Amino acid sequence: MNLNFSDRMSNIKASEIRELLKLTEQPEIISFAGGLPAPELFPKEKIGEVAKEVLFNEGAFALQYTTTEGFAPLRKIIVEERMAPSGVKCDISNIMLTNGSQQGLEFSAKLFVNKGDVIICESPSYLGAINAFKAYEPKFIEISMDKDGMIIEELEKAIKENDNVKMIYTIPDFQNPSGITMSLERRKRLAALAAKYEIPVIEDSPYGELRYDNEKLPAVKAFDESGFVINLGTFSKTFCPGLRLGWVVADTKILQKYILIKQGADLQCNTLSQVIAARYMEKYSLDEHIASLIKVYKKRRDLMIDSMKTYFPKEVKFTIPEGGLFTWVELREDLDAKAIMEDALKEKVAYVPGGSFFPNGGKKNFFRLNYSNMNEEKIVEGIKRLGSVLDKYYCNCNSFEETAAVKED
């Protein structure tokens, strides 16, 4: 069988997270891999009652084809209840629903990027976005972050030095994987840069509403006067990912193009889920539900950070995120987090090695930990086990270090 795939397929590799998820599905593994919300917090009975009502009362509509843009009452809820509190002024003509924000990411590259064009992103960045973008054969320029997010001077320099920058990708809140939040001042400057250079900024904000400390910051889109900022939102982390409901917020001239792409891609989002989500949110307060998530996730974050302080070797660095689902661990530069993962799996604990989060590669001494999906007991036990695995690499036992350091991908 002599198969002849398109050129773009040579860029599309299996996502390390997805492949790992399979390994870590065994119930005895304490998994800090993945980015799954806590399933015990889904309001499943409430959704069950609403689902039945929807199907009995408006089933003929909810099971039929609908418009590509999506169900208007749900888009109205997004405008009023999700975007307005982030400082984004828009109306339903600016909103199209997508299958989670992942689909918005894929569409963005399809819309803006020709082969060989440059996409600028944070270093590191969300590997699901990197993989989606790669299908359009771009070059990536990675911009360093400090504690306030992407360094804007470095960003502007990259724009000036490359005449084919077609898209700037950012996750301003509790970034995946680093946990870093972009400061208010930099959000303003990023929106201004988008306008000045007429380059679209794709603002991906799946975790923005899951903030545990300090005040919520407005979205980058809130400072967008030019129309060049495109905001991607989702209910995956604040409601349930299985419904696959995300959205794009964009200037109508841009949104029109997203709608055309969506028509070709899959016609529309799941009608039933759209109606269930809207009816649920008309009946119950999603803000209250999010408040209950924050309570649990904040506790889990605190516990993970405290446990890392207790059980990790002192030399290991990690971020303390103000919200979201992840902390990012930096090992000594000669260590390979992927090789160490094999030891971790022997101890029945899992994380995501950080290499794939750097689109241009070359960094191996990082890993990402998720704290939303494991209960408190497992968080302490898992970090304790991970601590003893790491201890071997920090105890001056050279034989262990070499094992990890020489291992190549």
Added chain:
Amino acid sequence: MNLNFSDRMSNIKASEIRELLKLTEQPEIISFAGGLPAPELFPKEKIGEVAKEVLFNEGAFALQYTTTEGFAPLRKIIVEERMAPSGVKCDISNIMLTNGSQQGLEFSAKLFVNKGDVIICESPSYLGAINAFKAYEPKFIEISMDKDGMIIEELEKAIKENDNVKMIYTIPDFQNPSGITMSLERRKRLAALAAKYEIPVIEDSPYGELRYDNEKLPAVKAFDESGFVINLGTFSKTFCPGLRLGWVVADTKILQKYILIKQGADLQCNTLSQVIAARYMEKYSLDEHIASLIKVYKKRRDLMIDSMKTYFPKEVKFTIPEGGLFTWVELREDLDAKAIMEDALKEKVAYVPGGSFFPNGGKKNFFRLNYSNMNEEKIVEGIKRLGSVLDKYYCNCNSFEETAAVKED
């Protein structure tokens, strides 16, 4: 605002059907446009009960992320109950779920087609597929059909004369838009050609199970010994489109690539819909539901055909499909179905002008009629009105003919 979209966007135009659907949403319009199933036949209460049970009993799973391939029990049902009766031998490792078969179409072009490559399709062909493929900047070669489907000699000639044919697209059962069914012999020959020339055949079969006359034919995939035939199925026409559940059946080496594309595109299909569909089909017989659809649709088809015979000018040609949702009308060569549509809309009746179903353009004297979505009274009334609109163009009143003939898109 100086917007700079990717080159592929110049190929992506608004679908005529989708835009028309908006016009035809007014309840006073009798619409034979669109391809919507009859919403009054959705088993909405049964689905409502199942949905509630799923959310109460297994909601934590049904609302969470799942695998990209899809929910294994649903894939098993597809293998045993949908593919086996079509003569296709496969197991769940050959099945990936998609958001309707539309997504399978888009993925197929992404997987196989580079810019400038040739896609061969029937003439005319499904405009949603044509639009999805166009994003990958192919050339199209259209192959004529007779009453037995695509003419295989013409197909083989096109393959021989072009060294960059990357995909053959066919809708063998009750083709959209023509209503034509490919004969058994041609199915075998098409599978053999795919093997001989090592070119993937994308077999799109959304209506195959909605047969009103004669015996069901095996899928082209049933004769596939080489692995080059890829079958796309869907529950959109046999269950409900709003759940967005379709599937790809392919050799595992090919399916692995579809899975990678799906990961980047939107991670996975809606988990809740997958579980609801599986539990519904474990509890109730989908075959029985399909039998009840066939009863209604057969009656509507008969009524539409009879009404056309009664009310259309005798010179107008149309197909009598053995199943599916559409009949295809051919007007006198100098007439423009798009211009006549304006007259039809004044009479509150709508169809889809046929021009967009020819990827290389140039044909204006066709239109497509759907008979699944209107009740019997409306079918008779709508065809009657359409008949009087057409009468004006066939009554030797030259002034009318000229109006329609000179109108350009």
